[in-house]
Amino acid sequence: MEDKLLEIKHLKQYFNIGRPNQVKAVDDVSFDIYRGETLGLVGESGCGKSTTGRTIIRLYDATSGQVLFNGENVHGKKSNSELKKFNRKMQMIFQDPYASLNPRMTVADIIAEGIDIHGLAKGKKERMERVYELLETVGLNKEHANRYPHEFSGGQRQRIGIARALAVEPEFIIADEPISALDVSIQAQVVNLMKKLQREKGLTYLFIAHDLSMVKYISDRIGVMYFGKLVELAPADDLYKNAMHPYTKSLLSAIPLPDPESERTRRRILYDPASHHYGENEKVEMREIAPGHLVYCSENEFEQYKTQYKK
Amino acid sequence: MEKILEVKDLKVSFQVYGGEVQAVRGINFDLYKGETLAVVGESGSGKSVLNQTIMKLIPMPPGKITGGQILFHGQDIVKKTDKEMEKIRGKEISMIFQDPMTSLNPTMKVGHQIMEVLLKHQNMKSQQAKERAIELLRLVGIPMPEKRVNQYPHEFSGGMRQRAMIAIALAANPSLLIADEPTTALDVTIQAQILELMKDLQKKMDTSIIFITHDLGVVANVADRVAVMYAGQIVEIGTVDEIFYDPRHPYTWGLLASMPSLDSDHKSELAAIPGTPPDLTNPPKGDAFAARNQYAMAIDFEEEPPMFQISETHFAKTWLLHPDAPKVEPPEAVKRKMRKLSSTFDKPVLVKEGK
Structure with a gap:
């Protein structure tokens, strides 16, 4: 069998535990993600697909269950250096390209933030070279580095978001509805870019979306969620032919x-x-x-x- | 068929810092009784401005109707005063918006928001209006309407709120309903329910609908005719079959090809339209789409293309239909669905300006 990059075992994420408004957002979900593949996660709003993504990357502390990344548990007590190591390997692209970029920072600083935190560049010159290189990778150019997010269109901002995620050379990217806020003609540009990056850098994606035709297009396997449970998981073509x-x-x-x-x-x-x-x-x-x-x-x-x- | 709306050479612009944005640049179309016209295009193509202009909802200033006519039942809306428009809005023409949460009043009971329309336009007594409100909620498929009528919008789910919006919009039996991306914020299953509901109600009430969306799947589902907008102009208009099975404008090709179909091979690359839409403070010379168009010819950068007529109902604004233009092949994804339609003319006919 292929190499498992991520194993999610009996993951549970409850909110307001013990109170009358307790919500089982993710309720005992288990699946694996193989190295180099794209796993699509679909379902209607409120089914827990975004929560699953956010719990995997430890934006929430899991109620119970395990997330194994390269065999190591992501959750549980960690020292700062261990946390840093995980943060570098896992990155996220968000839905709203308008809200997820700090309006007061230049594009160069947004992209380089991860490089600075992880100390990936020696000196200013190397840092800027990395930024230029990343901008080019995502189809923008050097001149964009000193501008602010408001000067860009939605599609371009999403490219900046992708460049920021790539800055720390992650192995695994969680894309939470990365194209929902974009126009049809721009959606295809971003999806093509994500596919190209995957081919070139061997990235693994968890692609969360509700647009099933786009999910089918980009994913190797698809998981369907309903009310916090994973109800079906299958190779993309198989899911459509043999639901x-x-x-x-x-x-x-x-x-x-x-x-x-x-x-x-x-x-x-x-x-x-x-x-x-x-x-x-x-x-x-x-x-x-x-x-x-x-x-x-x-x-x-x-x-x-x-x-x-x-x- | 009876025409209820005729838009003739409509031009709308906005005065902003830095110049004048020409949001709508000369639009012509008719709308018949009981039909659904879908308007598609990307953000900034002017589709929302067009429809807000029909309702006269654009703020003036900075907005301004710089030319053209909007004939609604033969009367020009452009010339109407605000006072006169009040009698039309909500009664003759009503609107459903994209986001049902922000377009309902959170401090008013849902029933009252429906009754408002009835009290104003139908001269009903309050008791009678309440009964009608309950009836309308039942009509749009809200269970237990007697109880729901006294609830607030926050007690409704997204799909239910959109149903309540539809109930408000239809309360006064309007002859024209403008739906601005009414299902974009909803899940697919809820979207399908709302679309079914709208079609069902249209059949019962014989309302004409202008349906703004960028989802071509939704267009195929609801539309009788489709208008494709780009940079403030209609670049192609035709019946839903003509647009999906025999598109002629390269922008329409681009839109169709950039959507993955469920049977498409996921190893092949999506045909994205490169670049971004033009800035409408300085609309480009010639064809506005030329810069993003792989089929662009020299003339596209020089002179704006005229409308060509392909069939009784099908028009496209591209030089490619000119008899001297070279034959080009549309993208593979579009060609697969192409078929010959019986109503097509032998040759595209140039439409005289001022039609």
């Missing part, structure tokens, strides 16, 4: 396609969580119905799905 979990089916049937003919004949499938009729003692968990294709189901459903599954 098993009724929630995945309903989600797929809701995507409008840019094709008037198929839109006229489209039938939406509705998902009712009560349709599973899980018994009290029935064990519901992720089960592998085909190599690499996992579905959250009970024993009975498991048999049923396996017969339904088409090669």
